[in-house]
Amino acid sequence: PVLVVDFGAQYAQLIARRVREAGVFSELIPHTATAEEIAAHDPVAIILSGGPSSVYEPGAPSLDPKVFELGVPTLGICYGFQVMAQALGGEVANTGLREYGATDAALVGDGGVLLGGQPADQNVWMSHGDQVAKAPEGFQVLASTAATPVAAFGNAEKCFYGVQWHPEVKHSDYGQKVIENFLHKAVGLPADWNAGNVIAEQVERIRQQIGSARVISALSGGVDSAVSTALVHKAVGDQLTAVFVDHGLLRKGEREQVEKDYVESTGVRLITVEAEDVFLGHLAGVTDPEEKRKIIGREFIRAFEKVQKDLIAEAKAEGEPIKFLVQGTLYPDVVESGGGAGTANIKSHHNVGGLPEDLDFELVEPLRTLFKDEVRAIGRELGIPEAIVGRQPFPGPGLGIRIIGEVTRERLDILREADAIAREELTKAGLDGEIWQCPVVLLADVRSVGVQGDGRTYGHPVVLRPVSSEDAMTADWTRLPYDVLSKISNRITNEVREINRVVLDVTSKPPGTIEWE
Ligand code: XMP
Secondary structure (H helix, E strand, O other), rough: EEEEEEEOHHHHHHHHHHHOOOOEEEEEOOOOOOOOHHEEEOOEEEOOOOOOOOOOOOOOOOOOHHHHHHOHHHEEEHHEEEEHHOOOOOEOOOOOOOOEEEEEEEEEOOHHHHOOOOOOEEEEEEEEEEEEEEOOOOOOEEEEOOOOOOOOOEEEOOOOOEEEOOOOOOOOOHHEEEEEHHHHHHOOOOOOOOHHHHHHHHHHHHHHHHHEEEEEEEOOHHHHHHHHHHHHHHHHHHHHEEEEEOOOHHHHHHHHHHHHHHHHHHOOEEEEOHHHHHHHHOOOOOOOHHHHHHHHHHHHOOOOOOHHHHHHHHHHOOOOOOOEEEEEOOHHHHHHHHHHOOOOOOOOOOOOHHHHHHOOOEEOOOOOOOHHHHHHHHHOOOOOHHHHHHHOOOOOOOOHEEEEEOOHHHHHHHHHHHHHHHHHHHHHOOOOOOOEOOEEEEEEEOOOEEEEEEEEEEEEEEEEEEEEEOOOOOOOEEEOOHHHHHHHHHHHHHOOOEEEEEEOOOOOEOOOOOOOO
């Protein structure tokens, strides 16, 4: 793989994704890894990410200098560029000149293999206080800006390159090109990593892991569990049984999509557990968000364990015990739980990945190295209907945490209608690609006065929470076109009798989380 060394900014994941978009497999590694550990991954190239520190500050994140002696082509970005300069004998200084945001960079000479063929002037996205004051010996300066004479450098012989700006962000006009030039032209890597190859490789791996044993999978209706289940099914066919718990907190049409469209397109053997009454029974009278989450998580496990017992008994009778459980764990989860020291528990997330460890199964996690958009691409390649792979992320506790106040069947029905209208209009307006998700939240304990026809109404408001995000860790509210907002508002207030007001949430994350509970 291409190893992306993480210096602690949120840019490292983005870099890893851009590398994959260029058709080359990449993995993240913390900057604390030693040269031997890095070499053990057999990297074809290394990219050093940006970071929030100054290289000469005491305790600044550093890199084992032996990494530069491995003979592996390396690209330094922002902080990584400065780490590289310092390690190889250049100079990093704080000149008091800072650059933030859009900046003009001019090529020096022909820009070398990294920037060659690009316009003499380009718009790049900067975020730095320090700068490389002097390039190391043997390095050529490839670009400069008004404030930063050494904004990019390269040593073609060693295949070491660096840029002060952030090529991984879309605001850098030729950013992706810089990454591609490094990978394809400087290092000479082919663009051969794609959904088709990932499927073939994973199917092979899953077969080796599972052999002839049986395996079960919990389907949530979401993208991740749908794709991981389909992958495992492709690998081992009917050795797999999928379990879908209908807890009554699902969106409109969701159960039908899973039971019909998903099963038809994948051929997966599916068992649905009817658990609406049980869930709603336990949720009666509960308004505290964390308590709701705990109840839903707990009941999910109970429902799952019930079917599991039956399945185990059946499998035993046939002499092929169930040994494996499929989980739709994604790469960001893996990275975060590895490097999440000291992260606060903001919300106790529950999903099908929240099954307890004492379930006594070995896990099958075919999406462990993948990002969400890659999972979608694989789902499409596997023929899963667009309504499922293109679907917005949906929390495990479902609509249960989108009703502020007690969760009841009647309130769920109201919210389901409003949510379906919002989703339908967003899709119709072609906005699915632009938003990350748009929760619709029912303020069930709030009422406001309205007028409809010639009568007074006293109904509930719903909140639209459209957000744009790369990874749900941070998000901004999406500036949806007014006519789309207006259409959604008109339809909801006309078609859902109990709702007489639609309001828009214009809070970024942080400080607001995406969901209201
Ligand atoms: P928050 O509200 O924490 O949400 O900003 C971040 C992302 O996570 C989703 N979410 C969940 N997903 N189980 C899940 O699988 C959960 O319990 C859960 N809670 C929130 C949320 O929809 C958003 O995409």
